Each structure stands twice: as C-alpha cells, then as structure tokens.
Amino acid sequence: MNVSEYDLVVIGTGPAGQRGAIAAAKARKRVGIIDRAAMIGGVSAHTGTVPSKSIREAIFQLTGFVVKARYGDGSRGHGDISIQDVSSRVNAVVERETEVVRSQLRRNGIDFYQGDALFLDPHTVEVQDDGEKTLLKAEKMLVACGTRPAHSPEIPFDNHRIVDTDHLSGLSGLPNEVIVVGAGVVGLEYASFMAALGAEVTLIDQRPTILEFVDRQIVEALSYHLRQAGVTFRLAETVTHVEIDEARDRVVAWLQSGKKAQGDALIYAVGRQANGDQLHPEAAGLAVDSRGRMKVNQFFQTDVPHIYAAGDVIGFPALASTSMEQGRLAASHMFGIPFEHMPELFPYGIYTIPEISMIGGTEETLTASKVPYAVGIAKYSELAKSMMLGDEAGMLKLLFDQETHKLLGVHALGQRATEIIHIGQAVLFYGGLVDYFRDMVFNYPTLAEAYKVAALDGLNKL
Numbered sequence: 075m076n077v078s079e080y081d082l083v084v085i086g087t088g089p090a091g092q093r094g095a096i097a098a099a100k101a102r103k104r105v106g107i108i109d110r111a112a113m114i115g116g117v118s119a120h121t122g123t124v125p126s127k128s129i130r131e132a133i134f135q136l137t138g139f140v141v142k143a144r145y146g147d148g149s150r151g152h153g154d155i156s157i158q159d160v161s162s163r164v165n166a167v168v169e170r171e172t173e174v175v176r177s178q179l180r181r182n183g184i185d186f187y188q189g190d191a192l193f194l195d196p197h198t199v200e201v202q203d204d205g206e207k208t209l210l211k212a213e214k215m216l217v218a219c220g221t222r223p224a225h226s227p228e229i230p231f232d233n234h235r236i237v238d239t240d241h242l243s244g245l246s247g248l249p250n251e252v253i254v255v256g257a258g259v260v261g262l263e264y265a266s267f268m269a270a271l272g273a274e275v276t277l278i279d280q281r282p283t284i285l286e287f288v289d290r291q292i293v294e295a296l297s298y299h300l301r302q303a304g305v306t307f308r309l310a311e312t313v314t315h316v317e318i319d320e321a322r323d324r325v326v327a328w329l330q331s332g333k334k335a336q337g338d339a340l341i342y343a344v345g346r347q348a349n350g351d352q353l354h355p356e357a358a359g360l361a362v363d364s365r366g367r368m369k370v371n372q373f374f375q376t377d378v379p380h381i382y383a384a385g386d387v388i389g390f391p392a393l394a395s396t397s398m399e400q401g402r403l404a405a406s407h408m409f410g411i412p413f414e415h416m417p418e419l420f421p422y423g424i425y426t427i428p429e430i431s432m433i434g435g436t437e438e439t440l441t442a443s444k445v446p447y448a449v450g451i452a453k454y455s456e457l458a459k460s461m462m463l464g465d466e467a468g469m470l471k472l473l474f475d476q477e478t479h480k481l482l483g484v485h486a487l488g489q490r491a492t493e494i495i496h497i498g499q500a501v502l503f504y505g506g507l508v509d510y511f512r513d514m515v516f517n518y519p520t521l522a523e524a525y526k527v528a529a530l531d532g533l534n535k536l
Contacts, residue, residue, distance in 0.1 A: 083212035088116020090385030091218030094401030221346035249338035261343035423492035434483030450532020452524035
C-alpha cells in the first residue's frame with residue numbers, strides 16, 4: 075500500500091478544513107486534505123449554509139416576496155412553484171461554490187484525497203474509497219469533519235414525507251401543511267421559508283422559548299411576523315412518536331401533552347451530530363462526547379497536542395464564519411505562524427424571513443451584568459430605502475452605556491440585517507461611542523442610515 079507523507083493532513087474540506095489547509099500551504103507546508111467526492115466544500119457547501127441561504131434567495135426571486143409586500147399583485151404563487159424550481163437554483167450555486175473550493179485547493183498545491191478517513195494511529199490516516207485504500211502520514215493533523223443531522227428513534231425517516239434537513243430535496247412537492255420539529259436556528263429558517271411559500275407550518279420545540287441568546291424584543295418581533303405568515307408555535311412540547319396516516323395520506327406527530335400535529339410532510343431539525351465518532355478516534359488517542367464532538371483548548375489543540383480540531387466538530391458556535399477563522403488559527407499555531415486570537419465578539423446571522431442579526435450584549439445580558447444602558451431604535455418604516463425595498467417592518471436597535479455612550483450591542487431585524495450588522499461590529503470592536511453614528515454622514519437613501527436614526531433616538535432620550 076502506498077504511503078504519502080505530509081506536514082499536515084486535514085480531514086474535511088468545509089470552511090475550517092479549507093482555510094486551515096490553505097494557511098499551511100501558504101507557509102510552504104506540504105498539505106493533504108481528505109473528503110468524500112460529493113462533499114467538497116463540506117456541509118456548508120452542500121447541505122448547510124450555502125444551500126439553505128440559496129433556498130431563501132430563490133424564494134424571494136420566485137415569489138417576488140418583497141416586491142409584493144410593497145406593490146402587490148394579489149397572489150403568493152405557491153401553486154406555481156415546484157421543488158424543482160427551487161432546487162435548480164440551489165444546485166447552480168452549490169456547483170459553483172464546490173468548484174471555487176476545488177480551485178482554491180488546486181491553486182495552493184494541496185493534494186486532495188477522495189474517500190472516508192480513519193485513524194490508524196496518532197500520525198496515520200487511512201483513506202477508504204470504493205475498496206481502494208491509501209495511507210497518509212503527517213506531523214500535524216487537523217480534524218474538520220463537520221456534522222450530520224441528529225436523528226431520533228421516534229422519527230421514521232423515509233426521505234420522502236419525513237425528512238431531515240439534509241434531505242429536503244426528497245420531498246415530492248411543496249407541502250400545503252408542514253410540521254417542523256425543532257425551533258432552533260435551522261428549524262426557524264426552514265419554517266419561515268415554507269411559510270413564505272404559502273404553507274401552513276406547525277413548529278414544535280421542547281423548549282418554552284426560542285433563540286434564548288437573542289434580544290427578546292427582536293425575538294418577539296420575529297415571532298409576530300412568523301405567526302402572521304402562517305406559523306403556529308407549539309413550544310414546551312415533546313414529540314413522542316410520528317406515523318403516516320395512510321387512509322388520509324397525512325403525517326401525524328403525537329405530542330407528550332396528548333395533542334397531535336398533522337401535515338403533508340415533516341421536517342426534523344433538532345440539532346446536529348458531529349462526525350468525530352466516525353473517524354476511529356480512539357486509534358489516535360482522541361475522545362469524543364456523546365454528540366461526536368472533540369474538546370480543544372484556546373489554540374484548537376485536542377488532548378493529543380499535534381492533532382487539532384476546528385469547525386462544527388468542536389461544537390459552539392458552529393458557524394461557517396467562525397469555523398473559517400478557527401481553521402486558519404489552528405494552522406497558524408501548529409506551524410508557528412504569527413496570528414491574533416479570534417475575538418469573542420462575532421456577529422450572528424439568522425436567515426429567517428425576515429432575517430435577524432446581532433453582535434454584542436442584549437438587554438437581558440446587560441441587565442444581568444448590572445450595566446446601565448440606554449436604547450436607541452430606528453424603525454425601517456422611518457427609512458426611505460426600506461420603503462423602496464418593501465420592508466417597513468424591520469428595525470435596528472443600539473444599546474449603549476448611559477454615561478460613557480460606549481456602544482454595547484447592535485441588533486437588527488429585516489432585510490439585509492446580516493449585512494448592515496458589520497457597521498456596528500467595527501465600532502464595537504474598537505470601543506467606539508454611539509456618538510460616532512450621530513456625527514457621521516451616511517449615504518442616502520440606505521439602510522445603513524438606520525444607525526444615525528437609532529443613535530439620535532437613543533441620545534435624545536438621555
């Protein structure tokens with residue numbers, strides 16, 4: 075059996091693996107990277123970030139969702155849109171993104187190995203692909219193998235009527251009524267997508283509240299908009315079992331409270347299972363928890379010092395954006411490349427319809443920390459640009475210190491929230507004051523102008 079030797083072997087080509095591999099390659103290290111052929115770019119490119127956000131954009135384009143909100147045409151067009159309409163647009167984006175990743179690896183001289191990776195010892199990985207086996211040895215290892223949907227024995231998945239978030243394309247058509255189990259970020263996103271297409275959605279979660287880490291005012295506004303779009307919340311409820319009523323051709327989810335939810339299809343979106351348990355980690359002296367995750371230190375080292383892990387396989391925050399930085403910083407540390415620690419201050423983007431984004435403290439966390447804060451709010455209905463975009467229901471919220479005026483948190487709801495949040499991110503990172511927004515000139519008309527409106531609103535209250 076051929077054995078290839080490298081300075082670094084990376085398991086996984088998602089955001090963490092790709093950026094880690096490229097960082098090492100640019101430091102003139104010999105790098106090999108492993109992934110299944112169908113998964114170049116990782117979960118992010120194929121079943122997670124890229125396709126889900128592509129679905130969202132396809133819905134906006136196919137339904138004219140925003141244009142109708144402003145100008146109206148008397149129809150949501152649900153019956154005229156098929157799974158194929160959406161999937162064709164998604165597939166085009168996924169194929170393009172996959173080729174971008176493949177090209178970046180090639181340009182940086184990184185050797186790609188197709189197949190499943192298994193540890194044989196702390197420095198050796200076996201790559202299995204259709205009976206073929208290849209051995210890779212390396213001084214350093216980076217585990218960035220991502221996740222898969224978590225399953226429950228109570229859910230009889232058939233990848234047709236009852237699906238997880240990796241198999242949405244298996245739905246035979248767009249359901250008129252759909253059950254979504256799981257009201258986390260992913261569940262909320264898909265619930266809002268289905269509602270935007272005109273479906274009646276029942277959203278079930280065992281927790282009594284949603285998005286506990288998000289500012290409550292923003293969550294309440296999001297919940298209102300989702301209810302208006304046709305989403306029914308069933309919170310503090312646990313699904314005990316699911317069955318298909320053949321006589322009525324319906325999916326039925328029974329709840330612990332005795333209630334039941336019915337629909338044409340069920341989407342299961344309760345968490346992810348890390349793939350660390352599929353690598354034979356014990357052969358390398360690695361341990362994983364019950365969810366397949368690996369424990370790392372601040373430099374992304376596992377308990378085996380030359381083996382690093384990054385991305386979703388290490389758990390929170392499990393964002394494509396943070397995974398990219400984790401992979402780069404892991405490679406930098408292992409080879410002594412100068413780097414800055416990744417700041418704890420990073421933005422969240424939740425691509426529901428309407429989308430929300432946040433960075434910094436919330437009213438709840440600041441209150442718990444006994445920080446005296448003031449609030450400034452800009453309603454999208456006050457902005458010329460938002461009226462042009464057909465979104466008058468959004469808002470931008472600034473939290474700042476009452477005495478020093480130091481910016482403490484930024485929260486946005488509505489169109490392009492995930493874009494404009496970065497203006498606040500820069501000011502937060504450099505310890506800036508809310509006065510900056512009051513004193514600066516913003517292009518008009520823009521959504522960014524909301525920062526000036528919110529700053530004036532907050533400062534005028536003092």
